[in-house]
Amino acid sequence: MISIFASKIPGMKVENGTSKIISRILPPQNPIGAQDLKFSQRIIKKLGGGQKIKGIITGPTTLVHSSRIEGFYENKEKAIMDMAEALKREASYLEEAGASMIQIDEPFLSTGTVNIKTAKKAVKRISDVISVPVALHACGDIREVFEDLLKFNVEIIDCEFAGNPKNLEIIKDAELKDKKIGFGCIDTKSQKIETIKEIKNLIKKGIKVIGEEKIIIDPDCGMRKLPRNVAFSKLKNMVEAANALQDNSQ
Numbered sequence: 001m002i003s004i005f006a007s008k009i010p011g012m013k014v015e016n017g018t019s020k021i022i023s024r025i026l027p028p029q030n031p032i033g034a035q036d037l038k039f040s041q042r043i044i045k046k047l048g049g050g051q052k053i054k055g056i057i058t059g060p061t062t063l064v065h066s067s068r069i070e071g072f073y074e075n076k077e078k079a080i081m082d083m084a085e086a087l088k089r090e091a092s093y094l095e096e097a098g099a100s101m102i103q104i105d106e107p108f109l110s111t112g113t114v115n116i117k118t119a120k121k122a123v124k125r126i127s128d129v130i131s132v133p134v135a136l137h138a139c140g141d142i143r144e145v146f147e148d149l150l151k152f153n154v155e156i157i158d159c160e161f162a163g164n165p166k167n168l169e170i171i172k173d174a175e176l177k178d179k180k181i182g183f184g185c186i187d188t189k190s191q192k193i194e195t196i197k198e199i200k201n202l203i204k205k206g207i208k209v210i211g212e213e214k215i216i217i218d219p220d221c222g223m224r225k226l227p228r229n230v231a232f233s234k235l236k237n238m239v240e241a242a243n244a245l246q247d248n249s250q
Helices: 034-046 060-065 076-096 116-127 167-172 196-210 228-249
Strands: 012-015 018-021 055-058 102-105 134-137 156-160 180-184 215-218
Touching (some): 060 116, 076 102, 196 215
Parallel strands (some): 055 102, 156 180, 180 215
Antiparallel strands (some): 012 018
């Protein structure tokens, strides 16, 4: 999620597996993920499905904090805002390609090592130019930052609840207002395949706390480190659990 962007954004490079900022960060002249999104759309259409595809962007704060600054920038805040300008272009490319929503991945927001005000300003710079819904994904334990996340200029706050069940504690007392919650209900850090019943039970807890109209079912995080058969089985059970609950509520 770092190297894909670092290798294609002017002012960055990847060297020996490390992403580096070597000069001023500039917007990419060509789309980074739009072709992959269009390819997914063609496959779904070929299979007779009507599912929509979201576009995913690694967030400006995470990209800067994951990279070694070797040129131009004296502080990370300036680099983050320039990164937001670059990613704003990529977000527009994805929307033009037909993305049904844009997800900004910011795992660093839960670490306590970033300037939340700068991160909020950077995300707003991206979301302001997007007309489709925007989701902000924050990994890990979000109890210390959740109130701050609710102030970001996005429609959806996406968090982990399978691998971090204590995250439900902070949601109970939060005023969500117009925000929806992306409810991660399968643990993407574990190869254990949750049963449909286990997933349904967790989703029920989420619905009780968040409300059926504000919950969006999804995995905790990305699944690239899982074996393909494990990832497929987890997703299959998640979909079956969500569908079963939806059928029962109608």
